[in-house]
Amino acid sequence: MDEDKRREPPLSAGGRIRDAVPARPPLYAIGGAGATAIAANVGIVYLVGAGPGNPELLTIRAANVIARADVIVYDRLVAREIVALGRPGAQRIYVGKARSNHTLPQHEINALLVRLAQDGKHVVRLKGGDPFVFGRGGEEIEALVAHDIPFEVVPGITAATGIAAYAGIPLTHRDCAHAVTFVTGHLKDGTMNLDWPALARPGQTVVIYMGLLGLPILCRELVAHGLPPTTPAAIVQQGTTAQQRVVVATLADLPGRAFDARLAPPTLIIVGEVVKLRDKLGWFHPEPGRAAVRPASLAAD
Numbered sequence: 001m002d003e004d005k006r007r008e009p010p011l012s013a014g015g016r017i018r019d020a021v022p023a024r025p026p027l028y029a030i031g032g033a034g035a036t037a038i039a040a041n042v043g044i045v046y047l048v049g050a051g052p053g054n055p056e057l058l059t060i061r062a063a064n065v066i067a068r069a070d071v072i073v074y075d076r077l078v079a080r081e082i083v084a085l086g087r088p089g090a091q092r093i094y095v096g097k098a099r100s101n102h103t104l105p106q107h108e109i110n111a112l113l114v115r116l117a118q119d120g121k122h123v124v125r126l127k128g129g130d131p132f133v134f135g136r137g138g139e140e141i142e143a144l145v146a147h148d149i150p151f152e153v154v155p156g157i158t159a160a161t162g163i164a165a166y167a168g169i170p171l172t173h174r175d176c177a178h179a180v181t182f183v184t185g186h187l188k189d190g191t192m193n194l195d196w197p198a199l200a201r202p203g204q205t206v207v208i209y210m211g212l213l214g215l216p217i218l219c220r221e222l223v224a225h226g227l228p229p230t231t232p233a234a235i236v237q238q239g240t241t242a243q244q245r246v247v248v249a250t251l252a253d254l255p256g257r258a259f260d261a262r263l264a265p266p267t268l269i270i271v272g273e274v275v276k277l278r279d280k281l282g283w284f285h286p287e288p289g290r291a292a293v294r295p296a297s298l299a300a301d
């Protein structure tokens, strides 16, 4: 650890962070396999992770490319403060997605990105969290590659790590967990198709995205496959924001507790012994009624 510290460049490198990666890398350095034969007038798509909700958790790279965007194409969970970082004249297009209420189907989003880039635009495609974690970012990039559109991926803090930090739950505290698994709890035909024996193994932390509706199934199956009903489990609504709410319980009583608390999406579920550490390590306690950090989509809906 000390060695790592010694190697870190000084943070005060005189504004060098901004210059470290050019806003628009040379075309040969970006894009997919076919990116060598790019027409000179084609634009570029930045696939940008907006982080888990709190706008201050955006990366500097993301803020830089947003500030230069001609068009910002954004999803439901992106904080309005982040969309506002674009130039006043930048076009803003809201494309998504509440559960089963897609504003634009995925193939139309893909086609939109291709069209805007072919028009020569500097496009920022803003997605909640990290674009490659349950974000369909890969599919969007496949469409860009198929059309020889240059692109760059700007990672973001994914909900699991951002929310665990703000809930005071170290996901791999070595006294409790040697692994962490991210899964989607999205229901398909009323069921959750997960590898239950693997998820129910002790000594790990399981983080479930999109799991609120399926919460009773999730807890029931984990217990049925061997986890003790007393296993600590938490559900966090609007984590990292001033509206963060955390319910800590056990697998046996989390569904009831979440129901009583009338939690609403977005929520993240964390299962495992690490949840106990929140008692000692919880540090973020937003005051109810504090200024709201609302998803930009609420303005656009």
Ligand code: SAH
Pocket: 051, 052, 053, 077, 127, 128, 129, 130, 131, 132, 133, 134, 135, 157, 158, 159, 160, 163, 208, 209, 210, 211, 236, 237, 238, 239, 240, 241, 265, 266, 267, 268
């Ligand atoms: N690409 C995103 C995940 C998109 S799926 C990422 O890397 O975070 C959307 C799911 O993420 C939500 O249904 C919820 O489970 C979780 N999520 C995102 N933001 C959240 C927040 N602020 N609080 C709780 N859960 C959140």
